[in-house]
Amino acid sequence: MPTIKINGRDLEYEPGETVIQVAHRNGIDVAHYCYHPSMSPEGNCRICMVEVEGWPKPVVSCKQLCGENMAVQTESELAQSARAGTMEMLLVNHPLDCPICDQAGECHLQEYSYELGHGESRSTTPKTHLPKNVPFGEEIVYDAERCIKCTLCVRFCNEITKTGELAMANRSDNEQVVMTSKGEFTTNYSMNIVDLCPVGALTSRDFRFKSRLWFMDFTPSLCTGCARGCNVTIGGRGGRFMRMEPRENQDVNQWWMCDPGRLGYGHVNSETRLATPAVRDANGQWQPATFEQAIVAASAALKDARESHDVLLDGGATLEELEAARALASAMGGQARFAAATGDDADEFLIVNEKGANAKGAEMLGLERQADAAPAAVLVVERDGNVPAALRDGAGAVVAFVTDATNVPDSVRVAFPYGSWAERSGLLVNVDGRVQELRAARQVGPGNLSPAFALMEELTGELDGNHVPRDRGELVAAVKNEKAFAEVAFPAGVAAGQTVGAGS
Amino acid sequence: MSATPPRAPAAAPKDVEARQPAPTPVAFPPAALKDECEAILSRYPTRQAALIPILLLAQGHYDNWVSPEVEAGVAEYIGVSDSHVRGVLSFYSMFNLKPAGKHEVWVCRTLTCWLRGAAKLRDTALEKAQAERAGVVGEDGKFLVKNMECLGLCEVAPAVFVDGVAHTNVTNEKLVELMDACE
Amino acid sequence: MAKKRYPETKILSKNFDKENSWTFDVARENGAYTMFEKALKEMTPDQVIEEVKTSRLRGRGGAGFPTGVKWSFVPKDVDKPKYLALNADESEPGTFKDRWLMELDPHMVLEGCLICAYATGLSTIYIYVRGEYPLSQERLWGAIREAEEKGFLGENIQGSGFSCNAYVHTGAGAYICGEETGLLESLEGKRGHPRIKPPFPAVEGAFGCPTVINNVETLAHVPWIIEHGGEAFAKQGIAPDPDNPRSNGSTGTKLFGVSGDIKTPGCWEFEFGITVKELLYDYAGGPLDGREIKAVIPGGLSMPVLTADELDVPMGFDDLVKVGSGLGTACAIVMDDTCCMVEASENIAHFFADESCGQCTPCREGCHWMEKIFKKFNANQGTRSDLDLLEGLFVNIEGRTICALADAAVWPLRSIIRKFRHEFVAKMTPEEQAAEKEAQAEKARETAGVS
Numbered sequence A: 001m002p003t004i005k006i007n008g009r010d011l012e013y014e015p016g017e018t019v020i021q022v023a024h025r026n027g028i029d030v031a032h033y034c035y036h037p038s039m040s041p042e043g044n045c046r047i048c049m050v051e052v053e054g055w056p057k058p059v060v061s062c063k064q065l066c067g068e069n070m071a072v073q074t075e076s077e078l079a080q081s082a083r084a085g086t087m088e089m090l091l092v093n094h095p096l097d098c099p100i101c102d103q104a105g106e107c108h109l110q111e112y113s114y115e116l117g118h119g120e121s122r123s124t125t126p127k128t129h130l131p132k133n134v135p136f137g138e139e140i141v142y143d144a145e146r147c148i149k150c151t152l153c154v155r156f157c158n159e160i161t162k163t164g165e166l167a168m169a170n171r172s173d174n175e176q177v178v179m180t181s182k183g184e185f186t187t188n189y190s191m192n193i194v195d196l197c198p199v200g201a202l203t204s205r206d207f208r209f210k211s212r213l214w215f216m217d218f219t220p221s222l223c224t225g226c227a228r229g230c231n232v233t234i235g236g237r238g239g240r241f242m243r244m245e246p247r248e249n250q251d252v253n254q255w256w257m258c259d260p261g262r263l264g265y266g267h268v269n270s271e272t273r274l275a276t277p278a279v280r281d282a283n284g285q286w287q288p289a290t291f292e293q294a295i296v297a298a299s300a301a302l303k304d305a306r307e308s309h310d311v312l313l314d315g316g317a318t319l320e321e322l323e324a325a326r327a328l329a330s331a332m333g334g335q336a337r338f339a340a341a342t343g344d345d346a347d348e349f350l351i352v353n354e355k356g357a358n359a360k361g362a363e364m365l366g367l368e369r370q371a372d373a374a375p376a377a378v379l380v381v382e383r384d385g386n387v388p389a390a391l392r393d394g395a396g397a398v399v400a401f402v403t404d405a406t407n408v409p410d411s412v413r414v415a416f417p418y419g420s421w422a423e424r425s426g427l428l429v430n431v432d433g434r435v436q437e438l439r440a441a442r443q444v445g446p447g448n449l450s451p452a453f454a455l456m457e458e459l460t461g462e463l464d465g466n467h468v469p470r471d472r473g474e475l476v477a478a479v480k481n482e483k484a485f486a487e488v489a490f491p492a493g494v495a496a497g498q499t500v501g502a503g504s
Numbered sequence B: 001m002s003a004t005p006p007r008a009p010a011a012a013p014k015d016v017e018a019r020q021p022a023p024t025p026v027a028f029p030p031a032a033l034k035d036e037c038e039a040i041l042s043r044y045p046t047r048q049a050a051l052i053p054i055l056l057l058a059q060g061h062y063d064n065w066v067s068p069e070v071e072a073g074v075a076e077y078i079g080v081s082d083s084h085v086r087g088v089l090s091f092y093s094m095f096n097l098k099p100a101g102k103h104e105v106w107v108c109r110t111l112t113c114w115l116r117g118a119a120k121l122r123d124t125a126l127e128k129a130q131a132e133r134a135g136v137v138g139e140d141g142k143f144l145v146k147n148m149e150c151l152g153l154c155e156v157a158p159a160v161f162v163d164g165v166a167h168t169n170v171t172n173e174k175l176v177e178l179m180d181a182c183e
Numbered sequence C: 001m002a003k004k005r006y007p008e009t010k011i012l013s014k015n016f017d018k019e020n021s022w023t024f025d026v027a028r029e030n031g032a033y034t035m036f037e038k039a040l041k042e043m044t045p046d047q048v049i050e051e052v053k054t055s056r057l058r059g060r061g062g063a064g065f066p067t068g069v070k071w072s073f074v075p076k077d078v079d080k081p082k083y084l085a086l087n088a089d090e091s092e093p094g095t096f097k098d099r100w101l102m103e104l105d106p107h108m109v110l111e112g113c114l115i116c117a118y119a120t121g122l123s124t125i126y127i128y129v130r131g132e133y134p135l136s137q138e139r140l141w142g143a144i145r146e147a148e149e150k151g152f153l154g155e156n157i158q159g160s161g162f163s164c165n166a167y168v169h170t171g172a173g174a175y176i177c178g179e180e181t182g183l184l185e186s187l188e189g190k191r192g193h194p195r196i197k198p199p200f201p202a203v204e205g206a207f208g209c210p211t212v213i214n215n216v217e218t219l220a221h222v223p224w225i226i227e228h229g230g231e232a233f234a235k236q237g238i239a240p241d242p243d244n245p246r247s248n249g250s251t252g253t254k255l256f257g258v259s260g261d262i263k264t265p266g267c268w269e270f271e272f273g274i275t276v277k278e279l280l281y282d283y284a285g286g287p288l289d290g291r292e293i294k295a296v297i298p299g300g301l302s303m304p305v306l307t308a309d310e311l312d313v314p315m316g317f318d319d320l321v322k323v324g325s326g327l328g329t330a331c332a333i334v335m336d337d338t339c340c341m342v343e344a345s346e347n348i349a350h351f352f353a354d355e356s357c358g359q360c361t362p363c364r365e366g367c368h369w370m371e372k373i374f375k376k377f378n379a380n381q382g383t384r385s386d387l388d389l390l391e392g393l394f395v396n397i398e399g400r401t402i403c404a405l406a407d408a409a410v411w412p413l414r415s416i417i418r419k420f421r422h423e424f425v426a427k428m429t430p431e432e433q434a435a436e437k438e439a440q441a442e443k444a445r446e447t448a449g450v451s
């Protein structure tokens, strides 16, 4: 393979690769705004300029193809001054009111300007003013003054979703992004432009001004809106789910996620979350209980249960929960089943019709899929979509693991709080059979939740004296032993006896 | 059954501008432009390449401006998004995105004309148009005065266009005359 | 003794004075299309390209690239269509020579296009005419219709088997569409945002296909080159500098224009070699009565200014570069002693700020920033550090952008603030003026002390 010299290192490149691609692949940082690996480079922001030895002018590394005998310097005096010059230009009309900007803390402009800047602007002339609060569809707000005209958002709609809602309009320093007069995105992926935007020019209405970033905690996890299992980062603060952003995974979601998935967290922040175990007293009134009390009451209730000995789980339940549920059902002499929604909104991109984030895993473990109401003794429900009221209330269950107190059917005598996906750790098998790890997000949910799989294991122990409750590693090991999982790769670090994942 | 996960309701901060209702696209092309539009389209390997000539034609047909309705109609006809059309319209100085008044006056402001007194001409034109500045239609809706960059008539500067017709070596008196002659 | 006037040489302009020069009949009487016929019947495409190379014809659009070399970049064996995009956008301020050609001799322009098409094996010609040239559009369309009727355009031209069509494409007001890749974007129905090169248009131009882009005047020279041979063309004008192996000289004739503060503005054709001074005084009539020439931009707006003392220089590509300016479009703009250079700077900066396509940061933000600083001076609020700031901005703008518009903004402005600093000082705040005076005095003392 041919090689190029970058900062004195000889680096291999494929013909057709740009300098920035080779630099990034080899861990050499090159500042960039308008470049994104998924889209055609435009080379307009001019921040990624580097020096090629012997060339009179600096070049943009995002457009410059590698060539043999080229020696590139990313930190030479010329490269640095070119970058600093561009930075100064970017800031001359920028509001620079970072303290009230939503992007503060993850703004690349802020980041590089600290690194490069002219601490104080040399500008002695008034700034140009542009529209500041323009709605882009229902979810996004655009601020043309913060916008650095990198066109990433426009290219996203042209090249990735091919829906073309956005365009650059006007010229000169009046340039700004405009939206189709229809005022709506036809794509389900519009909010990715908020993440793409290198500055705070595009904000999500949902997240706008909700929290400063530095007060939040971020946890890498998954979206369970459908069985794609997009990799995400969940941001939480003080028990509340703040936002979710995609995390790059080339094999699953590349850099993206869908809007419904991103916004599908209403139930996490519900005002009626079930926060502690509850047991019905002799009068049928709910009383809060400790986990120990609830386990005892639940095993009594299950022993009494006549109508069914089955367990019905939400299609988003983890492999660990499914495995624990299978043991619980067999201790009662019944079986575990799951229910999951099927949509009709699959596209060629990420969204799939299967809404059970772990439906595939459940099927691989041999669980039957339940479509109509049928009796069950134990219910595990996170999303109404997966286990709709008819199935939930029609089961006549006596023990329920529920996220929301309003989801407890009348028949239930013992209710355990169940974490939303954002609060649970465990393994999910996505639609393509890929095992991925869900991680409980820090600072999200009521807290103090015992994992459902652990509670089920304890219940099984109560019902079957021979059953020694298994920990998470043992549950995973049991799953791995299943024939259907023989050939399946598990994420590194999830090994027997090892507790994995943040927050678990 | 809900096809997608439930949405958290989007808060609507008060400072965000109200969204404009979507325009109803005009049926484009109107009969009078049909043949010409088809002739233009036949010259290029892509439909998009015909956009600018067709927009010029459309502007001429619809009272010298391109309304959101016309913009949307042309977008549908060409097969591109109307945001692309807006991007193009707003890039080129000959397009009007707002009602353009009855007459359009271009005053060149670039160096040669400026050396030859164009600033005065502009002031005169604005005064006659009763417009507060170039680019906006005057109070009585009669004139749109636009500051244009070099019109390529520098050897006979200063240059002015009235309704698409070039006038050269324009003096203040001549400009007044020209504008007075507009009905 | 009166100096001999530098002679006119009417090649491109040979028909300018004839009545109805734009009609087929008049043009044909004067030989239109005979050289196209000659090329078709007697020459191979490669021979045509060779002649043009031999002529050393350089592009008349501003950049001066050798035309024959450009044509030879067009790939021969591709199964894609190829295009000629004739650059008739002529938006460079002070420039009107292409308009004269298109209005007065559109058949010569068309013949040049056809010879180029034959030489490079392409069969579609788009003539990109700026929207502000309605008469040029009309005359070119007329010429196309007539040429079609007479069988010089269309299928199987003159039985040669060569086919070619030509269309006028109308711009809609944007200087940047004169930049060749901005023109291509505009031709494709987009905003005129210049593209980063490479790929060069000759390889990947309009609609992703090989495309020749030439200026109107450039191609209008081609029929004469075919008639008289490249050698004859190369003998006219200024020969390449023998001491500079990279010099291409300035061969042939050229249309030169003059406008601004001058008695008889206009356009004339000469062999290269006439000096700026001869052009201004012997043809354009010199300064207006009672005035004095102060500064001249020799070609359009985009080149550094020459002061009155610097005008004794030939209007040639290399010659003007040597004195720190450039030929540009060879249409000079003259400013006289009534012109305030600070106000002129604001006017110039406004043009580039207004016409910046907006995509690159240094150009989009920088041109406006410069304009704002000049505004500040014109409000008598300038400071010495503002001038330093301008010098700093020039560095951050020049050579840091996708196309040359940003460079074109820097060049005249930098030359003005350097050559006319005193005018800027006069528009500083009183304190700053005092400080400047003090600094100058200090400098003078130092020099005196040294010597």
Ligand SMILES: Cc1cc2nc3c(=O)[nH]c(=O)nc-3n(C[C@H](O)[C@H](O)[C@H](O)COP(=O)(O)O)c2cc1C
Residues within 6 Å of the ligand: C058, C059, C060, C061, C062, C063, C064, C065, C067, C087, C088, C089, C090, C091, C092, C175, C176, C177, C178, C179, C180, C181, C213, C214, C215, C216, C218, C219, C403, C404, C405, C408
């Ligand atoms: C900002 C800018 C504006 C330009 N405008 C024109 C123009 O109006 N007409 C023109 O022929 N060339 C113009 N050019 C030069 C073209 O990019 C290109 O070099 C030329 O059309 C090539 O033709 P030529 O080799 O025959 O000169 C411009 C260049 C720049 C950078």
Ligand code: SF4
Residues within 6 Å of the ligand: A146, A147, A148, A149, A150, A151, A152, A153, A154, A177, A193, A196, A197, A198, A199, A201, A202
């Ligand atoms: S809104 Fe953001 S992503 Fe879009 S062009 Fe502006 S800075 Fe770039």
Ligand code: SF4
Residues within 6 Å of the ligand: A223, A224, A225, A226, A227, A228, A229, A230, A253, A257, A258, A259, A260, A261, A262, A350, A351, A352
């Ligand atoms: S595609 Fe599915 S997994 Fe991905 S973000 Fe959307 S709902 Fe979530």
Ligand code: SF4
Residues within 6 Å of the ligand: C176, C193, C194, C355, C356, C357, C358, C359, C360, C361, C363, C364, C401, C402, C403, C404, C405, C406
């Ligand atoms: S230099 Fe200016 S005009 Fe040229 S591409 Fe960049 S922003 Fe556009």
Ligand code: FES
Residues within 6 Å of the ligand: A031, A032, A033, A034, A035, A042, A043, A044, A045, A046, A047, A048, A049, A060, A061, A062, A063
């Ligand atoms: S990242 Fe290369 S120019 Fe913007």
Ligand code: FES
Residues within 6 Å of the ligand: B108, B109, B110, B111, B112, B113, B114, B149, B150, B151, B152, B153, B154, B157, B158, B159, C093, C094, C095
């Ligand atoms: S400067 Fe006005 S026409 Fe050229």
